[in-house]
Structure formats: structure tokens, C-alpha cells
Amino acid sequence: MSEDEVADGAARSGSAETGRRRGGARAASGRRRSSHSMAAVVAEAVALLDEAGEPGLTFRALAARLGGGVGSIYWYVSSKEELLERAADHVLADVVAQTAHVGATEDPVAALRELAIAFYAATVHRPWLGAYFLQDTGTQPNGLTLYDRMGQQLMRLDLTPRQRFDGVAAVMAYVVGVAADRGQDPPPEVRDGRVERDAYVATFRAGLLALDEGDFPFLHHVAEEFAAHDDAEQFRAGLDLLLAGIRLQAGLPS
Amino acid sequence: MSEDEVADGAARSGSAETGRRRGGARAASGRRRSSHSMAAVVAEAVALLDEAGEPGLTFRALAARLGGGVGSIYWYVSSKEELLERAADHVLADVVAQTAHVGATEDPVAALRELAIAFYAATVHRPWLGAYFLQDTGTQPNGLTLYDRMGQQLMRLDLTPRQRFDGVAAVMAYVVGVAADRGQDPPPEVRDGRVERDAYVATFRAGLLALDEGDFPFLHHVAEEFAAHDDAEQFRAGLDLLLAGIRLQAGLPS
DNA sequence: TCGGTTATCGAACGACGTTCCATACGCTAG
């Protein structure tokens, strides 16, 4: 849901960025060639990534979806790396747009929490996003915007610049790390069928308990939690630990 | 250093896992074919990954390094995914071995800190490790061991099982996230030449300051820290925020 | 010595990212 195309501007490297017509339903008469656009290319790339993960994004598959040839895509992006960059920035633009309101009146830490949760929500069904960020952070415009937004909250707290820098970096790293962990969790078959979900967690719990308790006392200890936990809830729990540390550092109560 | 083969057992899919001779310097006379071993395959795979990253690990390159053919590797591993799994587990075995002593007498939180730092140290020069963990955590033996070790420390604190579970998950996610962020940071040319390091950070700082201060007030605010920060130090700063949150939750002082 | 298990080798296949060039489209000048 929410597939719109916010902020396609923010022009990057000088080459393309034109191709901006697309003409809606101009598909009449004797058109022999199809017509693309940067927006369409990026949108379809995101759709492909969402459906089949990073290995699912293929120039040939993307070309087929756009109804054209492979070479055409290279008019808009110069490599697969840039395609991934634009796709990541595209969904980040949504996060930036949806969090435009935070930070004005609230508690700065609560605002930071809200930003982190919005970022997490964007990555939760997109393992490829987390995977991408761990190798190329902060170079794209909307990534920088999000980073800065978080930092602005910490500027309202009584901290040194260094503490603010470390705090934002920690929150970002945590979100990316969580986004990474989950995603491939349901092996392959639980993705669609809903009924097998319970069977899967039961199997997983059993596998945990099958380990030698002497070797893995903790895993036995938390086997029940492991089987029953909610990912989003656990994300928030860890985030609150981090934020509690920041509150403490800033001399705030509770 | 430390190339031993800890926990090579834990037999996975039923096929290989033998091939355990290697015979040292039996290279004499009329040997027409070379002889490999699981340990050699995994060790060379790690070396290849360390030298050229994940794209550098190629069945053909690995075969050339082992002095054999491509097909031979498939006798030991059934896919590249399994090869990565074994490589990751191999370096994790070192972490497990080097942290065997922690946890007995110290403060549990300090012990957890030590475990996290050891894990971080193993990933700091291996971007591929962080990248791997974000898509497949906790399924390999040494990964589970490390996870359990961390949990054992929290079992010594006054927390609910759920809080312990969330705490370990948070620390793991944070480490993976940090390991992810850094790694590709020095673009391509700073990896070898030492002199250009200062020039690179200066350029980076300049790029930060070139942004509009109205749009990115925080990035301007921390531009100096950005240019001068030490990765390991920043990792510890964020980790301490997280641990402070855990301490607070457990009712511990400071 | 011999048969069967264990292990190695490299050709071959299909899919991928990328390059290249021919060609069609949309516009403006004449």
C-alpha cells in the first residue's frame, strides 16, 4: 500500500532525469515502441523487489514488466547499483513525507522514537532495503534528510555535539540491524499460506528445545518468548532501551 | 592467525563432511590431481572474502586458489549460500573461542559488553560478515552459541524472560547494524594508500558543509565530529547507551 | 588383484549485468 511517487526530483548525477512525460493513456493507434519514464522504472523496480527480493530485480524482468527491451533501462540508470539506490531512496521519500509533522511540539526523545519507528515500518516488509542500507548509508538525499531529522531532535537536548552524533548513529544502526535480522525469517513457504504460520513457529520452538540445555541454557530459557514474540513489539522494546540510555545521558527523568 | 577448525562438526545436510586428510606435504611424485579438504575450502573462501568482498568470492577464483577445478568445491558445499554460511561460522568460531573466559566473575552487563565488542571486532574488517548476518541470523552453530552466551549474562540480572530476550536481540541487532554501516565507507582508493585518508575525510566534511544549512542543520552541527570520529569508539558509545537502558531496567545503579 | 566408494576435473548450460548499434520517435527549421 501507499505506492505513490513522492519526491522523484532531487536530481542526482547529471545524465538522465528527463523522460518525464509518460502521457498517461496515450497507447492509441500505431505506436510501435513503448515509452518509459524514470518514475515508472523506479516504481516497477520497487514492486519487483517487494515481490521477489533483491535476486528478483533483474534487468530482463524489469524490461518485461515495462513492456520494452533491456537496453532501454540503461538510458535511465547506469548500473544495477544505481537502480537499487533510486529504489531505496524512493521508499525513503515516503518515510520522510509521512514524518513531516513530527518534532515540533513533542518531547524530543518521543519524536526520535517516532522517526525510528516510521523508518522501521518502511523496512519491515522489505528485507532488501535493510540489506541495501548496510552497505551504502547516507549518500542518498532522503537518507540524509531522515538522518538530519533525527539529529534535530537531539539538538533540543542538553548533550555535546559528539553525544548527539553518536546517538543518531546508534539509532540508525539499530534500525538497520533489526531490519536485517527479520525478513528471511519465514523460510519460503510461510510467505503466502497463513495457516502454516503456527506450525512453523511450533517447529522452530521444538528445534530450540531439542538443543542440549547444558550448552544453550538461555535458548531454552526464552524458547517460549521466541515462539510467541511479535517483531514490531520487540523492535520497540530494544529501541526504548536505547532511548532510555539517551534520556539518562541528557539528564532527563525516567 | 588462528585458522583451526573449531566446530566443523555439527553435520548439516547428510552429504559430505568427510574429506579430512589433506596429508600436509604429500605433494610428491606423480600426483595428477590435487586434494582438498573442508578446512582448506572454508579458509580460502574467508581469505577471498576478506580480500575482495562478497563479489570476490567466486567458485572459479576459489578453485584456482585451491589449484583444482570448479566442480570439486561442490563436493564440500552444495551451493554458494552454504559456502557463505560456513565462512561466517568459521570466523564466528574464533569469536566464540576468544571469549570463552568472559562471564564468570564480572558484572553481567560488563560481560555482555565484552561479548558485543568481540563480535564487533570480528566484523569490523569484514563487511561481508555483517551483510551476511542481516539475512540469515542464528541458524549456524557458533552464531547460536554467541547468542546464548549473551543471554546467559542477562539471566544473572533481575529481568523477566521477555526482557532478557528483547535485550539480547537488541544488542545483536545493534552490532549487525553497525557492522553494516561501515565497511564500504572508504569508497575504493583509501583502502590501500594511507596518505589519502586525511584528504578523503576533508572532502567528506566539505561535502557535508556544502549542504544547505537550513535543510540540514544537524549535519552542519556535527560535521566536525563526522570527519574526526573513530568507528570503534562510536560503536562503544552507542553500545553503552543500550547497556545503560538495560541497567536501568534491571534496577542497577548508574 | 579387483570392485566400489570417495573425490577431482572441466566442459556445458542457462541466467545475469552490461555494451553496442541500428532504428524509431518528437520536435523545430526551412
Added chain:
DNA sequence: CTAGCGTATGGAACGTCGTTCGATAACCGA
């Protein structure tokens, strides 16, 4: 209307990758 040019498209072709396969060498107990 048309000639021409820059913009954009299409798909064949190249080299590399992961993976499969069958031939074959090495090893080993009888």
C-alpha cells in the same frame, strides 16, 4: 510538408557467474 537532429527504444551479443553432469582418477578393504 519535409529534412534533420537529438532523444529514446529494442534486442543481439559478450563475458562471467552459479550450477549440473559424466568421465575418470585415487583410495581401500577383501
